[in-house]
Amino acid sequence: xxxxxxxxxxNISTSSLVQVAKQEGWRTAAQIQADRSGDTAGQLEYITSExxxxxxxxxxxxxxxxxLDVCGGWxxxxxxxxxxxxxxxxxxxxxxxxxxxGVRCAQEELHNVTLLxxxxxxxxxSAGSCQVVLLTEPLECEPCCIGSxxxxxxQTQVLNSLYQVLAPGGCLYLNIDNRFSYRFLLGARVPPTxxxxxxxxxxxxxxxxxxxxxxxxxxxxAHSVGGIQALLKQAGFINLDPIYPIPGYQKFRFLTDFKSxxxxxxxxxxxxxxxxxxxxxxIFARIAAALGVLQWSTPGISVxxxxx
Amino acid sequence: MIEQxxxxxxxxxxxxxxxxxxxxxxxxxxxxxxxxxxxxxxxxNGSRHPVLISKIPRRKLFNYYLDRSIELVDQLKAxxxxxxxxxxxxxxxxxxxxxxxxxxxxxxPGEPLEIPGNGFWGRRSAERQISAFLYxxxxxxxxxLVSQQNLDWESYLAxxxxxxxxxxxxxxxxQPVNGAICKRLSPCTIPITWGYGDAHHSNILMRGDxxxxxIDWIGVEDQQWFHIDWYxxxxxxxxxxxxxxxxxxxxxxxxxxxxxxxxxxxxWLSDLFRAxxxxxxxxxxxxxxxxxxxxxxxxxxxxxxxxxxxxxxxxYSIYSQSPSR
Numbered sequence: 001x002x003x004x005x006x007x008x009x010x011n012i013s014t015s016s017l018v019q020v021a022k023q024e025g026w027r028t029a030a031q032i033q034a035d036r037s038g039d040t041a042g043q044l045e046y047i048t049s050e051x052x053x054x055x056x057x058x059x060x061x062x063x064x065x066x067x068l069d070v071c072g073g074w075x076x077x078x079x080x081x082x083x084x085x086x087x088x089x090x091x092x093x094x095x096x097x098x099x100x101x102g103v104r105c106a107q108e109e110l111h112n113v114t115l116l117x118x119x120x121x122x123x124x125x126s127a128g129s130c131q132v133v134l135l136t137e138p139l140e141c142e143p144c145c146i147g148s149x150x151x152x153x154x155q156t157q158v159l160n161s162l163y164q165v166l167a168p169g170g171c172l173y174l175n176i177d178n179r180f181s182y183r184f185l186l187g188a189r190v191p192p193t194x195x196x197x198x199x200x201x202x203x204x205x206x207x208x209x210x211x212x213x214x215x216x217x218x219x220x221x222a223h224s225v226g227g228i229q230a231l232l233k234q235a236g237f238i239n240l241d242p243i244y245p246i247p248g249y250q251k252f253r254f255l256t257d258f259k260s261x262x263x264x265x266x267x268x269x270x271x272x273x274x275x276x277x278x279x280x281x282x283i284f285a286r287i288a289a290a291l292g293v294l295q296w297s298t299p300g301i302s303v304x305x306x307x308x
Numbered sequence: 309m310i311e312q313x314x315x316x317x318x319x320x321x322x323x324x325x326x327x328x329x330x331x332x333x334x335x336x337x338x339x340x341x342x343x344x345x346x347x348x349x350x351x352x353n354g355s356r357h358p359v360l361i362s363k364i365p366r367r368k369l370f371n372y373y374l375d376r377s378i379e380l381v382d383q384l385k386a387x388x389x390x391x392x393x394x395x396x397x398x399x400x401x402x403x404x405x406x407x408x409x410x411x412x413x414x415x416x417p418g419e420p421l422e423i424p425g426n427g428f429w430g431r432r433s434a435e436r437q438i439s440a441f442l443y444x445x446x447x448x449x450x451x452x453l454v455s456q457q458n459l460d461w462e463s464y465l466a467x468x469x470x471x472x473x474x475x476x477x478x479x480x481x482x483q484p485v486n487g488a489i490c491k492r493l494s495p496c497t498i499p500i501t502w503g504y505g506d507a508h509h510s511n512i513l514m515r516g517d518x519x520x521x522x523i524d525w526i527g528v529e530d531q532q533w534f535h536i537d538w539y540x541x542x543x544x545x546x547x548x549x550x551x552x553x554x555x556x557x558x559x560x561x562x563x564x565x566x567x568x569x570x571x572x573x574x575x576w577l578s579d580l581f582r583a584x585x586x587x588x589x590x591x592x593x594x595x596x597x598x599x600x601x602x603x604x605x606x607x608x609x610x611x612x613x614x615x616x617x618x619x620x621x622x623x624y625s626i627y628s629q630s631p632s633r
Contacts, residue, residue, distance in 0.1 A: 044614075050366055050367075051340045051366070054338065054340040054344055054366070055338075056309065057309050057310060057313070057338060057344055057346070057364070058309070058310050058338065059309060060309065060311075061309060061406075062406075063406070063407075080366075083367065083368070084406050084407075252340055253339065253340060253341075254337060254338065254339055254340070255337075255338040255340070256337050256338070259335060260335050260349060260351075262349060262354065262355060262356040263335060263337050263347075263349055263356075265356045266337065266347065266349075266356050266357065266358065267337055269356075269419070270339070270420070272422055273420055273422060273423075273509075273510045
């Protein structure tokens with residue numbers, strides 16, 4: 001589930017959230033909105049939990065680094081990195097989300113954050129100004145905002161723009177939906193098309209299918225591991241290191257690189273204890289691990305990539 | 309950061325495994341829980357078990373709790389003997405990374421308790437797990453007893469109630485109930501023991517019919533009411549049980565867990581909890597009929613990340629509706 005869709009589903013008014021945050025504190029605002037959403041625990045955790053930024057332990061980040069957080073949602077990632085880095089630029093297209101992040105940072109007494117309202121393809125920062133760039137919400141959030149430009153073109157533009165802003169030797173952390181996710185393999189509807197199995201098809205056939213059913217092109221927003229690596233290489237990134245957030249990047253319990261079968265087995269044995277991981281998912285995970293294809297079918301993919 | 313953590317973990321290898329050969333490098337699996345947990349695996353040794361486990365807090369602010377727990381557990385272990393001492397992991401402070409404390413420990417034997425299903429085998433499994441934890445806790449508390457104290461509930465509430473419970477207690481509806489609880493508990497002398505602090509089923513490791521390891525001692529306390537760990541275990545077990553086996557919404561899981569732990573539900577888990585709680589209280593020479601009141605004192609004491617006043621309201625409602633009141 002993507003964050004934009006998440007907030008739409010629960011009809012969250014971000015402008016009222018900012019007002020409440022200013023008057024009663026950002027945590028109270030988050031609690032009120034979470035209560036309204038009907039998914040109190042899930043939404044509250046989504047807005048407040050800094051656990052979403054636990055991937056930072058895999059990054060070579062230091063106290064001297066400047067970080068760019070692109071489309072960072074409600075500010076969890078921004079605040080986490082503001083605590084451990086010299087400066088954080090928080091970039092978003094939504095003024096309300098930026099305002100919420102601003103209130104949150106002020107109340108947490110984090111004064112090393114600059115808010116930037118801009119599209120990720122047009123970052124108003126000079127080249128080579130950041131050591132770390134984070135794209136924790138997937139690349140596909142933004143195409144709806146940019147009109148007729150193709151999704152792939154847009155994604156390439158964004159990656160090029162992120163590459164420019166990175167300092168030599170800097171690193172990018174990126175999350176993306178997996179087009180071959182086991183959920184899609186098991187017949188879940190593929191957002192935003194609401195069609196089953198469409199992400200598994202080659203793009204040309206998926207376009208025909210989408211045209212026939214919906215009358216519009218298929219926005220090929222999700223990628224395979226190979227697909228996202230190809231896009232990153234095309235943008236100039238090197239040393240690509242895929243990491244797999246389990247069960248998904250929005251709320252992960254484990255981060256693994258699937259390099260060892262023993263680690264995979266251990267992780268699956270621990271997933272039994274995770275209430276969000278049901279019996280059928282576990283059986284699928286066991287079979288996929290035995291066949292050696294588990295990493296190809298996780299719902300989300302994260303990649304750590306470097307600039308030469 | 310992962311490279312620094314790996315190097316620090318390898319540095320303390322000799323402290324954790326004095327007789328084992330140090331591996332040249334370690335593969336990792338990151339787990340996101342209350343803290344960051346990193347399971348380290350010796351490269352190419354073919355074992356599906358980690359050789360070291362790192363724990364790091366998310367924020368500098370929480371270094372204190374991690375460091376304090378290492379000190380307290382060392383103190384606690386000095387007073388423990390077999391078979392309890394073997395169930396508590398040996399932990400080492402490995403240094404700091406980005407100003408965050410880094411603690412390393414070895415793997416404890418056994419598998420974490422898995423919440424069972426609702427059927428016949430689930431029932432058998434729950435009975436085995438809860439009996440094993442009861443046996444461990446009674447043994448642990450007998451070795452970790454600090455003193456006996458009068459449970460002066462009225463004074464406790466006056467001194468310790470938080471903002472959330474304050475609003476709740478001011479409500480006229482539950483004041484008489486609270487008065488009745490104070491009255492029933494007033495002549496009660498209870499043991500004060502060392503407290504484990506996080507008796508969540510996933511922290512309890514079992515091998516055969518015995519508890520083989522108890523991990524995550526961040527919440528350790530050198531003085532705690534004896535019943536806190538017991539009710540924490542039952543209450544969190546019940547929440548997870550209903551999460552797994554019931555299709556109701558999450559708020560209903562909490563209500564079910566409250567009535568089950570209080571022994572006021574028709575579910576078989578409630579019967580099991582009631583029987584085991586009776587054993588637990590009798591071992592501590594406490595009258596078993598005080599269980600619902602003791603459970604309510606636990607709920608007041610509990611750190612609850614969601615709406616605490618709502619939790620208490622539900623619990624007091626269930627308590628008030630009881631036929632035995």
